[in-house]
Amino acid sequence: MLSRAGRVLLLFDYDGTLTPIVERPDLAVLAPETKALLAGLHRNDRFIVGIVSGRSLDDIRSRVGVSGLVYAGNHGLEIQGPDLDFTHPAAEELRETLGRVYAGLREELVDAPGVALPGVFLEDKGLTLSFHYRSTPREHIREVEKMFAAAVAPFLAEGLVRVSRGKMVLEVRPKGDWSKGTAITKIGETYRGWAGGSSVTVFFGDDVSDEDGFAVVQEWNGIAVMVGPAGQPTKALYRLDSPQEVVETLRLLAQL
Numbered sequence: 001m002l003s004r005a006g007r008v009l010l011l012f013d014y015d016g017t018l019t020p021i022v023e024r025p026d027l028a029v030l031a032p033e034t035k036a037l038l039a040g041l042h043r044n045d046r047f048i049v050g051i052v053s054g055r056s057l058d059d060i061r062s063r064v065g066v067s068g069l070v071y072a073g074n075h076g077l078e079i080q081g082p083d084l085d086f087t088h089p090a091a092e093e094l095r096e097t098l099g100r101v102y103a104g105l106r107e108e109l110v111d112a113p114g115v116a117l118p119g120v121f122l123e124d125k126g127l128t129l130s131f132h133y134r135s136t137p138r139e140h141i142r143e144v145e146k147m148f149a150a151a152v153a154p155f156l157a158e159g160l161v162r163v164s165r166g167k168m169v170l171e172v173r174p175k176g177d178w179s180k181g182t183a184i185t186k187i188g189e190t191y192r193g194w195a196g197g198s199s200v201t202v203f204f205g206d207d208v209s210d211e212d213g214f215a216v217v218q219e220w221n222g223i224a225v226m227v228g229p230a231g232q233p234t235k236a237l238y239r240l241d242s243p244q245e246v247v248e249t250l251r252l253l254a255q256l
Contacts, residue, residue: 007046009191009201009222010253011070011184011213012246014053014060016206017227018179020243021167023135025055025119029066037250039066046256048191052180054209056125056169070191074127075209076183084190085086094127094174101172102129117144127174134168141144145170159172165209180205181212188220204246213236225249 013017018038019028041047050070053060057073057080062069070081077094079086087096102124109131110122133144147172155161155172164171183204192199201222204215212234214224215250224236227246238245 002006002170007048007199009048009188009199010041011050011052011187011201011203011212011217012044013203013205013207013227014055014063016167017204017210018051018064021134021206023067023223024176025123025130025132028063030249033054034247034250035064035066037247037254038064038069040254041250042066042068044254044256047253050081052187052203052205052213054125054128054130054166059125061134072183072187074177074178075123075178075180077127077174077178077187079183081187081190084165084187086186088127088178091127097160097174098124098127098129098172101152103150104155105131105148105172117147129172131170131172131251132168133142133170133239134222136168159211164209166186166209173208179212180210181216184213188216192220203237204240205247 004235008067013030016035019030022028038049042049048070051060051064052072054075055073056077057071060073061071067157068082070084072079104188106122109117118137118140121132122134131148136144152163152172159175161172162175201217201220203217204225204226204227205213217224223238225238225240226234226236226239227243229241241247
């Protein structure tokens with residue numbers, strides 16, 4: 001399909017897709033070869049290359065470090081690329097709301113006297129929050145999840161936020177239906193027309209938050225690729241076992 005396509009909109013998640021899953025988000029460093037392959041594809045006029053991540057826009061852009069790509073941060077609440085500069089219309093209101101939620105969760109889960117949750121990390125991404133507990137010992141996971149649920153419950157009751165689950169991370173996002181699927185739709189509005197009727201969209205992801213993106217891409221008769229071992233339920237029709245296989249795929253794409 002790709003060899004016959006005139007143009008390809010090539011989109012990637014970051015954590016668990018371009019880089020392996022690691023203990024803390026700050027340790028997820030893009031390998032030099034992967035960066036070089038992305039840059040090479042960007043220079044090829046057949047490709048528009050984009051990164052669609054739950055990380056903040058500034059964070060994902062600095063971690064990938066290839067100018068001219070499309071970058072979607074916070075699940076697409078903020079997107080920048082050639083001829084595209086989008087921020088969710090309610091961004092400032094959302095930022096204020098999430099700031100209040102962050103302060104409340106931090107007070108309950110991190111700073112409260114007598115609270116010692118092992119292996120947790122609360123990440124403030126401006127428009128979203130992530131509660132990481134990958135380093136939590138197995139015997140404490142249920143306790144940590146219960147304490148998080150109790151701490152976030154008042155904000156859920158107010159209708160301010162929603163919570164979604166990833167790989168040993170709980171994502172707190174503004175209330176609403178914005179997702180990586182709507183982010184990819186927004187990107188497609190800009191770039192699919194550039195490619196004309198012969199375009200193909202490909203999206204690589206590894207987690208539950210990527211499923212909405214897979215659904216959109218497949219509605220466009222594109223290619224959705226789950227990165228991870230067999231057995232993980234997914235809408236994607238294609239699968240690669242690991243980020244290393246994503247790199248191998250990038251090498252093949254570079255030869256088109």
